[in-house]
Amino acid sequence: xxxxxxxxxxxxxxxxxxxxxxxxxxxxxALIEVESAGVNYGDILVxxxxxxxxxALPVIPGWEVVGTAMSADPGGAFSAGDRxxxxxxxxxxxxxxxxxxxxxxxxxxxxxxxxALAMVIQGATAWRLLENFxxxxxxxxxxxxxxxxxxxxxxxxxxxxxxxxxxxxxxxxSDRALELGADLVVxxxxxxxxxxxxxxxxxxxxxxxxxxxxxGETLQAMLRALRPGGRAVIYGVAGGExxxxxxxxLLKNGLTVSGLWLGHSEGWxxxxxxxxxFELVEAGQLTPTLGPVxxxxxxxxxxxxxxxxxxxxxVVLDCRNP
Ligand SMILES: NC(=O)c1ccc[n+]([C@@H]2O[C@H](COP(=O)([O-])OP(=O)(O)OC[C@H]3O[C@@H](n4cnc5c(N)ncnc54)[C@H](OP(=O)(O)O)[C@@H]3O)[C@@H](O)[C@H]2O)c1
Numbered sequence: 001x002x003x004x005x006x007x008x009x010x011x012x013x014x015x016x017x018x019x020x021x022x023x024x025x026x027x028x029x030a031l032i033e034v035e036s037a038g039v040n041y042g043d044i045l046v047x048x049x050x051x052x053x054x055x056a057l058p059v060i061p062g063w064e065v066v067g068t069a070m071s072a073d074p075g076g077a078f079s080a081g082d083r084x085x086x087x088x089x090x091x092x093x094x095x096x097x098x099x100x101x102x103x104x105x106x107x108x109x110x111x112x113x114x115x116a117l118a119m120v121i122q123g124a125t126a127w128r129l130l131e132n133f134x135x136x137x138x139x140x141x142x143x144x145x146x147x148x149x150x151x152x153x154x155x156x157x158x159x160x161x162x163x164x165x166x167x168x169x170x171x172x173x174s175d176r177a178l179e180l181g182a183d184l185v186v187x188x189x190x191x192x193x194x195x196x197x198x199x200x201x202x203x204x205x206x207x208x209x210x211x212x213x214x215x216g217e218t219l220q221a222m223l224r225a226l227r228p229g230g231r232a233v234i235y236g237v238a239g240g241e242x243x244x245x246x247x248x249x250l251l252k253n254g255l256t257v258s259g260l261w262l263g264h265s266e267g268w269x270x271x272x273x274x275x276x277x278f279e280l281v282e283a284g285q286l287t288p289t290l291g292p293v294x295x296x297x298x299x300x301x302x303x304x305x306x307x308x309x310x311x312x313x314x315v316v317l318d319c320r321n322p
Contacts, residue, residue, distance in 0.1 A: 003094035004299040009049030012300035023098040031070040037092040038064040038117035039315040062092020064120040085116045105274045118288030118314040123277045126151035135160030137208040144168030144177045157181040195221040219243035231256045289313035296322040
């Protein structure tokens with residue numbers, strides 16, 4: 001079968017379509033005939049050799065696919081021939097994959113391939129980041145162009161947020177965030193002191209929750225905007241620089257800072273979360289931002305589109321027409 005391989009770390013040009021051996025389903029795994037594979041920001045990090053120290057080569061990127069189950073789930077959650085999405089531990093940019101059966105979920109007829117893929121990593125992450133969010137609370141998030149942010153804005157509104165604010169890096173992205181339900185988009189000028197500019201634009205507002213995936217000064221600015229007793233959750237360091245956190249300020253203001261990574265599978269169920277997400281999609285309450293579809297052979301262009309940071313939406317590879 002065909003798959004997109006990384007044989008050396010580097011730019012998008014290292015992604016090469018190659019003939020590779022068919023996957024073999026191990027214990028508690030299911031084979032899937034892949035129709036489309038989702039492209040995530042984390043795939044870029046895998047390609048560059050920057051993903052949590054994963055340096056083994058060759059590697060086939062891709063953590064989510066939609067397609068047809070080739071065998072039934074022993075637990076009865078899906079049958080052979082069902083249209084399913086799956087969360088994988090890699091190898092998704094391929095014509096067929098072996099997926100952990102517990103993370104294979106049937107796709108309702110109303111959801112297109114692209115919508116279904118937007119619900120896997122981006123949807124489950126957004127859902128989990130807001131797990132302990134209570135009605136009436138306020139939230140400040142970073143990354144106005146991020147697919148996770150677009151879903152989080154809508155989920156926070158559905159859960160009765162009193163205020164949703166976003167730290168953005170571009171005007172076009174700000175418009176989309178406002179359209180999806182953000183009350184306020186803070187747009188630092190890109191020169192001078194980012195922390196002061198964010199504070200100025202927030203105009204004294206204080207938040208119950210800050211959710212960050214940029215790191216560095218952005219996270220520092222967001223921590224300053226928390227009310228006493230507030231919480232921050234970190235789920236990415238897209239800016240490349242982890243923030244230096246003033247632990248004295250955490251102590252003085254009673255703040256909690258935690259991390260969230262979907263790779264920790266304990267304590268949550270993808271099936272339960274995706275059921276909730278698909279219900280909201282069907283009800284017209286949740287709309288992912290959808291981006292371009294590329295043939296599997298053009299995974300390099302798909303990566304370029306994600307890296308361009310134009311806020312393009314969910315980018316997908318068509319694996320039926322490699
Ligand atoms: N912890 C987890 O389990 C988990 C799960 C999913 C995603 N993530 C992380 O969450 C982030 C967003 O994922 P996504 O799927 O929503 O990606 P996406 O739609 O491709 O958006 C990428 C985001 O990263 C930001 N970004 C990229 N390069 C940056 C830089 N140099 N400095 C500052 N911001 C930068 C962009 O900010 P602008 O909008 O301002 O351009 C954009 O919002 C990624 O860092 C990803 O690795 C983590």
